[in-house]
Amino acid sequence: MPRSAVVNQELRERSRERILTAALEVFAAKGYEAASISEITAAAGVSRGLVSYYFATKEQLAAELLDRWLDGITGILTIEGTPDERLAGIIDGALLAAATTLPIQRLAITLMMQPTTHDVFARVEEAKAARVSLVEDAIRDVFAARGAADPAVEEMLLRATLEGVTVKLAIYRDTFPLEAVRRRLYAGYDLPAPASPLPFASPAVDRLRAK
Template sequence: MSPRSASVNEELRRRSRERLLSATVELVDERGYEATTLGDIAGRAGAARGLVSYYFPGKRQLLQSAVHRLMHLKLAAALEREPVSQDGRERMARAIDAILGLAREHPRLMRTHMAGILQAEGFIQCPEQQRLAFLLRDTVTRYGSTDPESDYRLLRALLMGAVVAVLMPGIPMPETRLRAELFQRYGLDWELGVPPGPKPPPPGV
């Protein structure tokens, strides 16, 4: 039996890594971070426990990569949803809706992710984060930015802040209000993207 080619081995490694990332999202969504072990993740992914440590230095790094992958996939699907639009304002609206939607659809997961970023490990650069960053940079470029790097960082900060506000225990901000603020910041019509409901009235009305 001839040995597998380098390309086949690379594809197998990619699939194994993605199964671990998917399993992490599923289990943390179901059980929470503390109740999920690396052994649980390996078992859900159908992989050996040692494979987790081969790809990731620890559970926190694994979780960040898993969430960044989820965010990338969600954003990519939103941007390429039919009818595909090349309009920068529509794509910005879809990006905002995609990330806010994650807070609504995966509250436990996203709350854990944001808490981890604020801890000692900080913001981890990984292939999944880089793919997400590429799409956000492309979004601000198509929107018309003359300084995509700075505007990408601002958009990232605004989206992270909005997700935290939606998920803040005890004092959550309504998603529609945060969407309205972001849309006003970028001069977007409420009807762009996927409106979650009627536009909220201005404060005090």
Template sequence: MPRSAEQNREARERSQASILQAAFQVFGEKGYHEASLAEVARQAGVAQGLINYYYGGKEQLVGAVLDAYFEKMTALAFGDEGADDRLRMVIDMFLIGADQTLPQQRITLGLSILPATHRIYAESEQRNLDAVLAAGGLMQDLFRERGASDPALEEVMLRSVVEGVIVKRAVYGKTYPLQAARRWLHRMYGLGDPVEPLPFVASDPPQVALRAIDA
């Protein structure tokens, strides 16, 4: 019995999701130049021709990976929370993202800093510029509400600090003291110590870096 249009759509979506998930993993582990579409196809459990059909090639596939990353990292949504609570939410969103998306972080870091691949990163950033600007506007609003004299600068500096944490997490993995970094950020912005540990994130390892950052 032939499949319905709805069944075909669901099958396409499952295949595309499997390909993207495999691409996140393979590109994150191997890097853009060392990764191959054949390896992505094996991990996704699909024929390589299906990747070419959906995405067109390696560059287009990694572009789709970057687009999914930008979508995740700009997905700010607030209710009627006060500015301090919104700032806590922003910090936690970025840090949870740093922990839960290590392969994606390594992909974006590699693509953004290497001259040979920076264009791919820049093109994805441009495609997602509206979402990036909207997220930045929401962050500026909360700093404006907190009384900042230059909300745009405050947003840039928060991004700079958090992106530094993300880079360190991508480089050092689970040995980086993310829970302690969160406490430091909360204290820096006068938010007080978090009541609960960062959800979904393992406890920090007992190491010198942890003691230094938590001092």
């Protein structure tokens, strides 16, 4: 009995997800430039033809992963509450993402910064321009509601700070005191201290050292 269209669609989606998962693993292990489609094919356990069917080039794989990363950032649009509660939610959401989805965070930062792949990021960001602007405006609205003189600068500074934390966490994962940094961010914005710690271990160290 032939498979239904629904079953076929589910199988296609699973294959596509397996390829994307493998691509992220290979990019994280070897770097975008050094990674090859053959290695991604092997990691996914699928044929080269199937990879090419979904993604004609390695750049398309990276673009899809970046697209999802940008979609993840737009999660802040669902945060509700007072301006202070929303700011705390933005900080916590970014730190949780950094700690729990570090491979995609690292890939995004790498593609943004490397001269050979910056254009890939720029194209994906342009395609998502409307949603990115919504995120920027949501953060600016929070700062405006808190009485900031220049909400746009405050938004840029917060995002730069949180992205810097992600970079440091990627380099010093075993020694980065994320909870202490979180509490310092709260204090810097005159937010009430968090009622409970983030749900993962955070070392109490006073030196960043790679291990």
